[in-house]
Structure formats: C-alpha cells, structure tokens
Amino acid sequence: MRISFNVPTLLGRELEYINDALEQKVISGNGKFTALCQEFLSRLMSGSPTLLTTSCSSALEMSTILASIESGDEVILPSFTFPSTANAIVLRGGTPVFVDISPDTLNIDEQLIEAAITPRTKAIIVVHYGGVACEMDQISAIARRHGLLVIEDAAHALHACYGQHPLGSLGDVAAFSFHESKNIISGEGGALIINNAELMSRAEIIWEHGTNRLEFNRGKVDFYNWVDLGSSFPPSEITAAFLYAQLEHSRDATDRRLALWHNYARELQPLENAEKLHLPHPPDHCRHNGHIFYLLAPSSGKRTEWLNRLDQRDVNAVSHYVPLHSAPAGRRFGRTAGSLPVTEDIAGRIVRLPLHLGLSEDDQSRVVDAVRHVAKG
Numbered sequence: 422m423r424i425s426f427n428v429p430t431l432l433g434r435e436l437e438y439i440n441d442a443l444e445q446k447v448i449s450g451n452g453k454f455t456a457l458c459q460e461f462l463s464r465l466m467s468g469s470p471t472l473l474t475t476s477c478s479s480a481l482e483m484s485t486i487l488a489s490i491e492s493g494d495e496v497i498l499p500s501f502t503f504p505s506t507a508n509a510i511v512l513r514g515g516t517p518v519f520v521d522i523s524p525d526t527l528n529i530d531e532q533l534i535e536a537a538i539t540p541r542t543k544a545i546i547v548v549h550y551g552g553v554a555c556e557m558d559q560i561s562a563i564a565r566r567h568g569l570l571v572i573e574d575a576a577h578a579l580h581a582c583y584g585q586h587p588l589g590s591l592g593d594v595a596a597f598s599f600h601e602s603k604n605i606i607s608g609e610g611g612a613l614i615i616n617n618a619e620l621m622s623r624a625e626i627i628w629e630h631g632t633n634r635l636e637f638n639r640g641k642v643d644f645y646n647w648v649d650l651g652s653s654f655p656p657s658e659i660t661a662a663f664l665y666a667q668l669e670h671s672r673d674a675t676d677r678r679l680a681l682w683h684n685y686a687r688e689l690q691p692l693e694n695a696e697k698l699h700l701p702h703p704p705d706h707c708r709h710n711g712h713i714f715y716l717l718a719p720s721s722g723k724r725t726e727w728l729n730r731l732d733q734r735d736v737n738a739v740s741h742y743v744p745l746h747s748a749p750a751g752r753r754f755g756r757t758a759g760s761l762p763v764t765e766d767i768a769g770r771i772v773r774l775p776l777h778l779g780l781s782e783d784d785q786s787r788v789v790d791a792v793r794h795v796a797k798g
C-alpha cells in the first residue's frame with residue numbers, strides 16, 4: 422500500500438465537540454469553543470492574548486495591518502517560505518525584501534538581516550521552518566536597534582521552543598496554522614498571538630470586521646460601529662470545536678511525531694556518514710516539534726530522480742517551497758537583498774519524508790528501506 426506524505430488524524434473528541442457546538446445552535450465565530458481554544462493557546466504563550474483566525478494566512482494579513490504597512494514600506498523575510506508570508510506584505514502595498522537562509526536551520530540568516538534594512542524597512546517576518554526556532558535573541562536585538570516590528574510566521578511551530586521560550590511568544594505578534602498539513606489541525610485554521618500589549622485593542626477591531634463589537638459585547642459602548650480596517654477573521658465554532666479537541670491532545674501528539682522524527686534521524690545517519698545525503702541537525706537550544714523530516718539529495722538532478730524512484734516504491738516523498746524571489750509574483754512585487762545561494766541550493770535538493778500520526782513502524786521501515794535503496798543506487 423502507498424505511504425502518504427500526510428494523513429489528517431483525529432486525536433479525541435472532535436466529533437463530540439462539533440455536535441456540542443451544533444446543539445448550542447450558535448455556529449458562527451467567537452463562541453464557547455473559540456474562547457476555549459484562545460485560552461489554551463494563551464496559556465501556552467505565557468499569557469499573551471490570542472485571536473483564532475480562519476488560517477495562518479489571515480493571521481499574517483492581520484499582522485501587516487497591525488504593523489501599518491503602507492505603499493513603499495519594506496518588510497524583510499526569507500524567500501524560502503510559503504507565498505502567504507509575502508502576500509500579507511504585498512496586499513498592504515508593501516515590498517517584500519528577501520534574505521537568504523542559513524543551511525543548518527533553513528531559517529532566515531540573522532547575520533544578513535541588518536544589511537537589508539533601509540529607511541523604508543518597517544518589520545521583519547521570521548519563519549520557524551519545520552518548528553526549528555530562528556535566532557530570536559539576535560533578531561529581536563536588531564529589531565530594537567532599528568525600531569522594527571517582529572512578526573513570527575509560526576505556521577509550523579506549535580509546541581516548539583527557543584531555549585525555554587515557546588515559539589509564538591517572542592515576536593510582537595505571531596501567526597499559527599492549523600491547516601490539515603500541520604501537527605495540530607482543524608482542516609483550515611489559524612491563530613494570531615499578540616505579545617505586544619500596545620497592539621491588542623486594534624487587533625480586536627481588525628478581527629471583528631473593523632468594528633468595536635468586542636467592546637459592545639463587554640457593555641462598554643451602546644452600539645458597535647465601523648472604526649478601522651478589518652475583515653471577517655474569526656473561524657466558525659465548528660472549526661473551533663474540532664481544533665479544541667486537537668489542542669487537548671497536542672502535547673502527546675507532538676511527542677509521538679518527535680519519536681518518528683528521531684527514528685528517521687537514527688536510521689538514516691549511516692547514509693549521511695557515508696556522504697550519500699545530508700540530514701537536519703537542529704541546534705540544541707531550538708527544541709523543535711517534529712513537524713518536518715527532510716533530507717538533502719546531493720544535487721537537484723538527483724532530487725528529481727530520488728522523488729521518482731521513491732514514488733515507484735509507493736513512498737510519497739515531496740519537495741518543498743519554490744523560492745519566492747524567483748517566482749513570477751516574487752519578481753513582480755519583491756526584491757532580494759543580495760544573492761540567495763543557500764535558498765536556491767536547498768530548495769533544489771530538499772526531500773520531505775512521510776511523517777504523520779498514522780505512520781506505523783512498518784511503514785516507517787519501508788520508507789527508510791526505500792531511501793537506503795535510492796541513495797545507494
């Protein structure tokens with residue numbers, strides 16, 4: 422049987438909670454399950470307020486509204502990321518400025534950020550690739566020196582840490598994804614964490630269609646009114662009910678993924694020792710969450726060949742991001758800060774292996790055998 426790259430898995434009471442939401446006869450946003458998810462995530466994020474969103478993309482779009490990105494403003498980000506990171510900038514009229522990544526983490530190379538800053542730079546968006554933390558101490562220091570906001574694209578990063586600090590608690594704001602491809606899922610879904618208290622009152626307004634409806638709900642105003650930019654960012658209670666059931670088991674699920682990740686690392690290490698491929702070695706102070714297990718083929722030609730040969734052995738391994746700076750919209754809307762040789766090299770060689778909670782020991786052994794076979798051949 423074919424081994425899928427990803428299979429969405431129920432973790433517990435998803436269907437029961439959806440039923441519960443239906444029985445309450447309120448299934449639009451901001452109900453009981455939204456509050457439960459927001460409280461759960463806020464507890465994880467050292468108490469920072471959380472707003473549930475329809476996706477990580479929409480949480481990123483809220484971030485760039487909050488950062489007041491306007492026409493001509495520049496935002497620094499890696500090119501090795503999903504288009505949503507850059508769309509959030511371009512939708513506000515800003516210019517994405519792409520910086521190269523570091524080969525050990527595939528995250529933005531913090532050493533290159535300062536040279537990319539101009540008088541138009543307003544913010545830095547960091548992406549914690551595969552739940553491995555960016556070098557947040559250095560990045561926060563650069564942002565403080567230059568008066569920039571830091572937005573964490575924490576799409577991959579639930580339950581991952583930088584030292585003792587949970588990812589998502591370190592930038593001015595952070596965006597999570599609960600898309601079905603992530604560790605914890607609700608089909609589509611996301612969340613915005615607001616760590617900078619000065620941004621909270623405006624974040625609530627943006628979330629609620631640009632209105633002060635939450636103030637009205639609290640009895641603080643007599644009617645609610647259109648007061649700022651905004652959109653329909655809250656997910657329905659059906660989505661939130663599903664998500665809450667996942668969050669309840671999110672720590673266990675992360676530990677199970679980590680066990681699979683470490684199995685791959687152990688079993689494939691001899692191939693790296695024999696210089697057949699390269700494996701990830703995240704720094705010790707970046708406690709990741711087993712979101713992605715990747716290897717690097719020796720060349721992009723070999724990567725294409727390996728993906729085909731893995732596919733012939735019924736293993737659905739996949740590549741990852743096409744660098745944004747070389748994509749048609751990236752060339753049209755953005756610019757690079759210098760050349761991006763690491764991004765271009767890694768994007769051509771990366772192979773992600775199947776990793777999901779339904780992957781049995783046998784399946785994983787089959788994947789390992791298939792990788793041994795293609796890497797030696």
Ligand SMILES: Cc1ncc(COP(=O)(O)O)c(C=O)c1O
Pocket residue numbers: 476477478479502503505506548574576577597598599600602610611
């Ligand atoms: C780094 C990154 N940011 C943002 C997104 C968008 O997430 P969503 O599908 O929840 O909008 C993704 C999607 O995979 C991603 O990989």
